[in-house]
Amino acid sequence: MASGIGIANLPNQRHRIVAKRGAHFTIMVVGESGLGKTTLINTLFATELSPAKNYSRRHVKQLDKLTEVEIIKAELEEKSFKVKLTVIDTPGFGDYVNNRDSWAPIIDFVDDQHEAYMRQEQQPQRGEKTDLRVHACLFFIRPTGHTLKPLDIEIMKRLGTRVNLIPVIAKADTITPSDLNVFKQRVREVIGAQGIRIYIPPVDADEDAGGIEHARALAEAMPFSIIGSTDDVVNAEGKTVKGREYLWGVAEVENENHCDFRKLRSLLIRTHMLDLISTTEDSHYENYRLEQMETRKFGEARVKKPDNPKFKEEEEALRKKFTEQVKAEESRFRQWEQHLIAERDRLNKDLEIAHSNIKSLEAELDNLQVGYRGSQRTR
Ligand SMILES: Nc1nc2c(ncn2[C@@H]2O[C@H](COP(=O)(O)OP(=O)(O)O)[C@@H](O)[C@H]2O)c(=O)[nH]1
């Protein structure tokens, strides 16, 4: 394993300039709870960051609307390059299985960071900005062996248009290697068929053959299969490694035949950190900024990014159904009203008849009385 973070040996000019200023790098992990998100973060820290003396780590619990995200900060320094690493650990959105909006706070979190940064940019004094824009979003997929779930597809679509989305297959040690391969292939197909935008590590023109080969290997391995563990175990060769112990042997975190952890770590911390940062800046943030500029006037509240058309269709269908229900209810009411009016008319008629009966009876009575008096006078 190469030592350090590799930023000192950057391939291209733009990257060198970014690195000189010192980089802020923010990773976010997203996925159902229990898939090993927190474990992967700890594994990254355990395999990469703990041997170095010059890093700090602190936990900041932050209540962000509905989502309690945990923010872990570390500082890496290699030669003259500084990287401020921030990891955002989110609770699983699948915890609320029947609530399809359970992922909304995660999307909002991403948008909120762009929004906050944009507001700071608009301030007259541009000092040091707090910047939690997400440069890499690791999306954890349950190793079912089947395919992606509809909920996964929905949230991945939304994330893919906002951040550099890196899908990973969680707990690769719980599925056989051949099943894992088939699953990987299926996930890749669904990602393609659904038009989900994922991060594709670019091959720089000014990179050497080794670099090109590396980027290609990374792209081919996606979605990365992951084994997370901070435990030291002894493998078949008697070496102490990070891994998970089973009756059949040891699943090794850093063994390329067991999972793609090394590839993922390399992409994040060594070879593509600065590309992730600059694409976030040039593409994702810029998209957000332009969209907001176009759709709102100065001082107005933020406009939610429009989401995929399938949702629009569903919303439209719901609205139609609702309108139809209201119409049906209305006509039922009208019929009832008509019935009441008819009933009232009938009763009024009865009343009229009763009245006229009374009148004629009264007249009869009058006549009788007149006759009676007359007969008394003639007597
Ligand atoms: N088999 C296996 N178990 C794992 C792996 N990573 C994490 N776990 C276990 O899965 C459980 C949930 O892990 P956690 O990191 O808390 O998941 P989170 O809810 O996504 O943050 C714990 O018992 C972990 O030890 C893995 O790669 N393989």
Ligand SMILES: [Mg+2]
């Ligand atoms: Mg967790």
